Amino acid sequence: MRIAFVTDVVYPFIKGGAEKRIYELSSRLAASGHDVHIFSIRWWDGPSVKIVNGITYHGVCKPRQLYEGDRRSIVEALAFGLFVTVPLLRERFDVIDCNQHPYFSMFSCKLASLLKGERFYATWHEVWGDYWYEYIGKAGFFGKLVERVTAMLPDRIIAVSARTANELSNIGVRREKIIVIPNGFAGGNIRVIGPSTAIFDVAFAGRLIKDKHVDVLLRACAEASKTRPIKLIVIGDGPERKALEALASELHMEEIVTFAGLVEESSLIASIKAAKTFVLPSTREGFSITTLEALACGVPVITVNGEKNSAQELVENTVTGLIVGLSEKELSKAILDMLGDEPKRKRMSDRCFKSIERFDWDIVAARLLECYQVRRT
Numbered sequence: 001m002r003i004a005f006v007t008d009v010v011y012p013f014i015k016g017g018a019e020k021r022i023y024e025l026s027s028r029l030a031a032s033g034h035d036v037h038i039f040s041i042r043w044w045d046g047p048s049v050k051i052v053n054g055i056t057y058h059g060v061c062k063p064r065q066l067y068e069g070d071r072r073s074i075v076e077a078l079a080f081g082l083f084v085t086v087p088l089l090r091e092r093f094d095v096i097d098c099n100q101h102p103y104f105s106m107f108s109c110k111l112a113s114l115l116k117g118e119r120f121y122a123t124w125h126e127v128w129g130d131y132w133y134e135y136i137g138k139a140g141f142f143g144k145l146v147e148r149v150t151a152m153l154p155d156r157i158i159a160v161s162a163r164t165a166n167e168l169s170n171i172g173v174r175r176e177k178i179i180v181i182p183n184g185f186a187g188g189n190i191r192v193i194g195p196s197t198a199i200f201d202v203a204f205a206g207r208l209i210k211d212k213h214v215d216v217l218l219r220a221c222a223e224a225s226k227t228r229p230i231k232l233i234v235i236g237d238g239p240e241r242k243a244l245e246a247l248a249s250e251l252h253m254e255e256i257v258t259f260a261g262l263v264e265e266s267s268l269i270a271s272i273k274a275a276k277t278f279v280l281p282s283t284r285e286g287f288s289i290t291t292l293e294a295l296a297c298g299v300p301v302i303t304v305n306g307e308k309n310s311a312q313e314l315v316e317n318t319v320t321g322l323i324v325g326l327s328e329k330e331l332s333k334a335i336l337d338m339l340g341d342e343p344k345r346k347r348m349s350d351r352c353f354k355s356i357e358r359f360d361w362d363i364v365a366a367r368l369l370e371c372y373q374v375r376r377t
Contacts, residue, residue, distance in 0.1 A: 001372065002035045004088065006109055007099035008080040009066070010057070013043035015262065016207065017289045018099055018125055021160070021183050028365040030054035037091070039084050041076075060084045070209055070239040071135065077102030088112040095372045097121045098154070106150040113155070121372070122154040125286030126308065127167035148172065158371065160287045161310040181368055183287045184361035185296045193266055195273035200233045200258075201339055203275035203299070205268060205290045206282065208238030213281040213304075213326060215240075215247055220281075220331035222251040227336055232257045233271055273297045276345060277338045281326060284308040295320060295356045300348040302334045320352050 003026075009016070011023035022038065030036040030053065042048050042059020050057050061083035064076040081104030088096070089112055096118050098109040106122060113120035128147055132140030151157065151173050158181050159165035165178045202221060206212050214234060221232045234244070234257060241259065248257050260271065268290075272278060278294035283306035285291075291311045294301050301321035303311045315321040322338065324330040338345055 001029075001095065001369075002037075002093045003029060003372065004037045004039060004091070004093040004096045005099070006039045006084060006088070006096060006105055008041050008076065008102055008105065010038060010040040010043060014066070017183060017287060018101065018123075020289055021123070022099065024184065024186065024361045025365050025368055026055050027053060028361060029369065032365075032369075034369075037093070039087060041080055058087050060087050067239065072102060077104050081105040081108055084108050085111065089115065092116055093118050095119050095121060097123060097158070097372075100124045100126075100150075103146050103150045106153050110153045119156075119372070120154045121156050121158055122150075123158045123160065124151070124164055124168060125160050126164055126284070126310070127171060129167065129171070131284070131308065156371070156374075158368070161313055163308075163310045163313060164286060179371055181364060181371060182359055183289050183292065184359045184364040185289065185292045185356070187296060187357075187360045187362075189265075190269055190293065190296045193269045193273065196267070196270040198233075198258075198271075198274060200231045200271065200275040201277070202230065202232045202335060203235065203272050203278050203294070204233070204280065205235040205272065205278075206280065208234075208236050208240040208244060210240060211282055211284040212240075213283065214244055216326060216328055216331060217279055217281050218244065218247055218251060218253065218257065219328040220335060221256060222253055223328060223332040224335045224339075225253075225256055228339065230256055230335070230339075233260055233275065234258070235260045235263055235268055235271060237262050269293065269297060272299055275299055277302055277321075277335065279303075279331065279335065280311055281331060282306070282309055282311065283326060285311045287311070288314065291315065292356055292359055295352040298349045298352045300338060300345060300352060302331070302338060304331075314356065316351075316355060320348055320355050 005022050011019035026036045037056045039058045048059040065073050084105050085108040096109045132143035148171050157178050160183050165180050169175050221230050224230050272294050278299045278301045280303045288311035291301050291314050301315050304326040305323050317323045322334045324334045
């Protein structure tokens with residue numbers, strides 16, 4: 001089967017959940033003999049088209065600023081949507097799978113699908129809905145409109161969580177067009193990586209943006225440290241990093257928190273394995289691969305009860321972790337409860353991996369291929 005993934009950002013040059021998903025799935029599809037292509041911005045040096053590990057990468061335009069402040073650049077999104085059109089039309093594929101963001105490339109994929117008879121899928125990570133108004137103010141009306149219109153374009157939408165599938169249905173996508181195929185974890189890789197020599201009580205990993213609420217986590221750990229010693233590692237980078245480092249200094253947390261920045265995959269897993277609990281205080285998660293990886297490492301997860309937080313779907317409250325409200329007080333209490341009862345924490349740890357076995361990337365890739373093989377009705 002000839003498969004095209006369309007995404008403006010590509011792993012490992014840009015690291016996030018959507019990029020990791022395409023990398024893991026395309027690697028497995030290519031290894032099983034399929035002709036896999038990725039159309040992206042050319043984040044790499046050298047020729048615009050290159051083959052790596054059996055995957056053909058097409059760099060359709062030069063890199064542009066991905067973020068303007070803490071918001072994705074509209075210019076970058078429009079440019080990618082425009083420049084990807086001709087390279088797509090030069091080829092013929094059985095399936096085109098377009099990453100939901102940044103929306104404008106969906107029109108290019110639809111055009112290629114209509115002109116060449118290719119099946120057009122879109123992978124949808126989250127529905128923003130009214131969050132558009134919070135993101136760009138009154139112009140959020142246009143964001144909602146583009147989101148709704150582009151959701152009608154694909155032959156089928158692959159939602160990464162049940163929450164996203166329900167929200168797609170709520171904005172008018174026919175339920176029979178939606179299939180849930182979640183993100184995954186590399187079980188084989190995780191098993192062979194040992195914990196880091198530096199031991200932590202609490203670990204966080206993710207992009208440092210406001211929606212992750214790492215500031216609340218810092219305050220919660222500062223409060224919890226009044227009861228018992230706490231060691232926190234914050235893995236990741238983003239526009240909020242300087243503000244978070246300043247807050248940590250203001251709270252006199254120099255001996256408590258380590259800002260690790262961006263790290264390699266093996267270091268990420270090793271650091272999570274060295275922690276007693278993984279905390280994700282995010283209120284907006286389309287899925288959260290890091291939550292899945294923490295559970296695969298046998299590390300119980302504390303997350304928050306947020307309307308847009310799909311990480312809750314991965315955590316069984318009081319069994320493989322804790323789900324609490326987003327507040328310094330509740331997070332501090334949950335951290336102390338987790339660290340203060342080692343037998344209970346160990347029981348949670350023992351149940352973690354079993355709870356997410358079905359999310360192994362090998363299983364997810366097989367499900368995705370089955371989905372691709374379904375003909376148009």
